Amino acid sequence: MTSLSFFVGVVGNIISVLLFLSPAETFWRIVKNRSTEEFESLPYICTLLNSALWTYYGVIKPGSFLVATVNGFGVVVEMIYVTLFLIFASPTRRAKTGMIFGLLDVGFLGAAVLVTQLVVEGEMRINVLGFLCAGLNIVMYGSPLAAMVRT
Template sequence: MDSILFIIGIIGNIISVLLFISPSKTFWRIVRSGSTEEFEAAPYVFTLLNALLWLYYGLTKPDGLLIATVNGFGAVMEAIYVVLFIVYAADHATRIKAAKLAAALDIGGFGIVFAATTFAISELDLRIMVIGMICACLNVLMYGSPLAAMKTVITTKSVEFMPFFLSFFLFLNGGIWATYAVLDRDIFLGIPNGIGFILGSIQLIIYVIYMNSKVSHSSNETGEDGWQASDPLLASNA
């Protein structure tokens, strides 16, 4: 059972890494253009907080090495995205807004959780439970973020706002980590990723239904480099 759990965890790590690097195309576009254009910083700031909290959970849990390693990588990637967003912000107001949001959530928010659970909770099992509950709640919100995209697809009858590979990897990521959680009897890892698996399945079904529909004329124009302003910003993680 331990070997099966390890293999599933490795597969989950690989899928999660693919999710973490998926926004790199968008940021390459931002660096090339020298501007964040109309993109929002919030998805990256929230994903960085999510990765930091899961990293803390993995380091706190005795057998959480696989959880810690992938989210450690994710935290590094998301931190790079946040820094690049601040550096290439379209204007001063956007830069200040992104910096304040990152300071409040990624530094302040994580710092409060870390300090409260480290110094106020001495019992390890209780500390793991509290961190796990916080991580699970945040992860449910992260997996719920594509709901707006699904509504847009149904309204416009176009899948341009919901790229296939992002939906596919969300589906795989939720499924593999939910399986890992069942075998490891980890309810905090299982609930949000089970929900993620369900939402990912719904996204794929919606994609198949509308994949042959005409592209909505309300979308942004595709640039000469082949990128669209509707490219995904958020990569959910384990």
């Protein structure tokens, strides 16, 4: 059964990689036009935070190699997106994006790592971080039950 779960995990990772790469056309347009136009940076900043937290979770939880690798890839891709956004944004939007990036991807991520490393240990660290990752997913993407109610 382990080989089946690993196979399903690999298929899930392939799908996740494709999802991380799905905004590539948008960023090609930003580079080509040398402008972020009306695009917002928040989805990419939040996805970067989400990927970074899941990468950390995958690193500290034994047997979570697939979680760490696919989200590590996501961190690299999202960093490229945020960097391109910062390069081609107007000064006002660059400042706003930089502040949100600093608050979420540096401040919040740093605080989460520090707290889980210094305050909790062992299995509790993994549980707290898993709860944090799952909670962030609900905040970012909404609850599946809420989506069912809306339809």
